[in-house]
Amino acid sequence: YLPELRFKQLPVEEDHDLSVFSIxxxxxxxxxxxxxQDLIKTDPIAFITGSMTHLEDDEKVALQLVVRRYASRKAVKIYNQLLGKGKTKIDGKLRYRILEYAWVWVPALVVGLLLQSWQIGAAVALILWVPSLFARKEEKELTQLETDLYAEVAAKLGQPLLQTDIRFAVHSADRTGKLVNDFxxxxxxxxxxxxxxxxxxxARFGARLRNYRSRLFTSRLSSVFPFNSSVLSTSELAALFHFPHGIIKTEGIVRSHSRTLPAPVSMRSGGEFDITIGMNKHHGTETPIGLTQAERERHMFVVGGTGSGKTTMLKYQIIQDIRNGKGLAIVDPHGDLAEELLEYIPEERKEDLIYLNPDDLDHPIGxxxxxxxxxxTGNDLxxxxxxxxxxxxxxxxKIFSEDDSGGHRIEYILRNTIQTALTLDKATLFTIFRLLNDGKFAKDAIKNLEDKDLRDFWKNELGKAGSMQKVKMAAGITAKIGRFLFSASARAMLEQEKSTINFDEILDGKILICNFSKGRLGEDTSMLFGVTVLAKLQLAALKRSEKKQADRxxxxxxxxxxxxFATLSFTQMLSEARKYKVFLT
Incomplete structure (x- = not known):
């Protein structure tokens, strides 16, 4: 009894060069x-699988057992005689009769030949045979070997019998005979x-019946000729074929090192899933596995090794959300998933799609x-x-290196520089770089500052520092931003004065697919784009606090x-997911 057994059905290829042999x-x-009982120490499966595993290139072997119920009056008669008398003649009855009455027919045959009269020979045979009918025959005692044999015969015939076609198929250029003999x-x-x-x-009529035998093999049909079949008891069939267990050490056997588990009772009892993520198959029962709306609101984190199917599962979920009319965003740092998802956008949702691919320099999105x-104005501003x-x-x-020294000082300078840039028209990320790297540009910007604290920062802190000291103070910021000035995709996307996509509208039901392939953009640029998109989504989510809960x-x-990609402030926002209704996978 193997409750955790799993089957994998392989396709049967029609091979006209297949040689099929009957056992x-x-x-x-x-x-x-x-x-x-005698096979416990020497499991025949170990020998059978061992003979089938050492193959050369382009060689195939297969063992086939075609089984059907077998009913025979002869088997019942033999079984009843064994139960009644403890012995019986199983095969060769005619041969035994001929030998038993040799003293009758041999003299009769000799006399008939000598006298050239079959009537006289028959009369002699009759004279010799009739007295034997009245003679008392002594029962011959069975030897221990015969007693044991008849007991085993009775044990076999007492079980259900199965007519079994044992076939061994071989495809080999020059080793067919060896492979068959080994088996x-x-x-x-x-x-x-x-x-x-x-x-x-x-095999008789070898070439003529070869196609016939191959057709029986590929069609898994029983032979119409009984002499091509064997009759086995259930225990004999089980000894010939059973599934390998732990002590079988044959090379090349594919083993499963995991077992299936039943689906949780809560899932088997039913319920409405917002998405289905898979199917639980356990002991022949299939149970859909999914997440309800309430469960998705607690976020989802997928863990697994490379090649374990994480991306495939995400893809399956994303497709369901797209077809169900949900709003969603996908940030893919590899690019493959983003490109595949484009094929699954239904016609009615193509107007909702925004495909963000910074590598497309001919059509840059800002x-x-x-x-x-x-x-x-005022406080809102x-x-x-x-x-x-x-x-x-x-x-x-996020993009600062962990080994950056003076992080708090850098953040202080950055905060003042950003606030200054926000007072300028058409400011971008690279405006921060210009304020710290271009003295004339910074001087012009400071003239119009109304905020006293910002003016004091530029005049009293940076203004009183020497040239080398200014460089050291701003180096951490300019180095990080400046490197993206040499990235064509970064400049095309981040230097645009006005965003060409509205993240507020995206959160209201659009589809945003971001292809930030590291292989095309570079690892640092890919990270910058990912963090930027998450930051814009965060700003849009924070604005939702101005809407009624029912409208989100x-x-x-x-x-x-x-x-x-995740920043600390973004992860903190996700802790209040129910408020902003932005759910992460």
Whole structure:
């Protein structure tokens, strides 16, 4: 009993060069093969699989057992005689009769030939045979070997019998004979010496019946000729074929080192899933596995080794969300998933699709981190500037190296520089670089500053520092931003003064697919784009606090290698997912 057994059905290829051989019993089917109790120490499967594993290139072997129920009056008669008398003649009855009455027919034959009269020979035979009918015959005692044999015969015939076609198929250029002989030799542990063994049936009419035998093999049909079949008991069939267990050490056997588990009771009891992520197959029962809306609101983290199917599972979830009309964003640092998903966008949702591919320099999409919404004044403008400042700082903090010294000082300078840049028209990420690297540009910008604290920063702190000291103070920021000036894709996307996509609208039900392939963009640039998009989504999510809870649509964010993109402020926002209705996978 193997409850954790799993089957993998392989396609059958029609091979006209396949040689098919039949294996049959050597004597009457009532004679048993070796009892399965005697096979515990020497499992025949080890020998059978061992003979089938050492193959050369382009060689194939296959063992086929075609089984059907067998019913025979002869088997019942033999079994009843064994139960009644303890013995019986199983096969060769005519031969035994001829030998038993040789003293009758031999003299009669000699007399008939000498006198050239069959009537006289028949009369002599009759005279000799009739007295034997009244003679008392002594029962011959059975030897211990015969007693044991008849007991084993009775044990076999007392089980259900199965007509079994044992076929061995070989495809080999020049080793067919060797492979067949090796297989037949591997069956020797099943043999009962002197009484029963499995042998190779010699093929008659070889070339003419070759296609017929191959057709029976590929169609898995029983032979119409009984002499091509064997009759086995259930225990004999189990000894011939059973699944390898732990002690079988044959090379090349594919083993599964995991077991299936039943689906949790909560999933088997039913319920409405928002998405289905797979199918649980356990002991022949299939149970869909999925996540409800409430479960998705607690986020999802997928863990697994390379090639374990994480991306495939995410792809399956994303496709369901797309077809269900959900709003979602995908950040893919490899590019393959993003390109594959384009094929699954239904016609009715193509208007909702935004495909962000920075490598497409002919059609660049603009994303300005320092962009402020139009029409804001007073306190609303101040709040938005604070949000943008924190967002940009979180982006820069993510791309700063861990070994950067003076991190707090760098952040202080960066914060003042961002606030200054936000007072300028058409400011972008690279405006920060110009303020710290171009003295004339910074001087012109400072003239119009109304904020006293910002003026003091530029005049009293940076203004009083020497040239070399200024370089050291700003080096951490200019080095990080300046390297992206030499990236064509970064400049094309981040230097645009106005964003060409609206992240507020994206959160209201659009589809954003980001192809940030490291192989095309470079690892640092890919990270910058990923962090930038997450920062813009964060700003859009924070604005949702101005909407009523009922008006906030659920939005699903899929990020591969999330740990490389997530900023501290973004992860803090996700802890309040129910409030902003942005759910991460």
């Amino acid at each position: 049959i019993q050597s004597r009457h089917f009532a004679y048993p093969l070796k009892p399965h 037949v030799s591997s069956l020797e542990p099943l043999n009962t010496p002197g009484f029963q063994y499995l042998k190779l049936r010699k 994303v300005n981190l320092l962009e402020l919404p139009e029409g804001l 101040l709040r938005e500037k604070d949000r943008v400042t924190e967002s940009v700082i979180s982006v820069m903090r 649509k659920s939005f699903y964010l899929y990020v591969d290698e999330f740990q490389n």
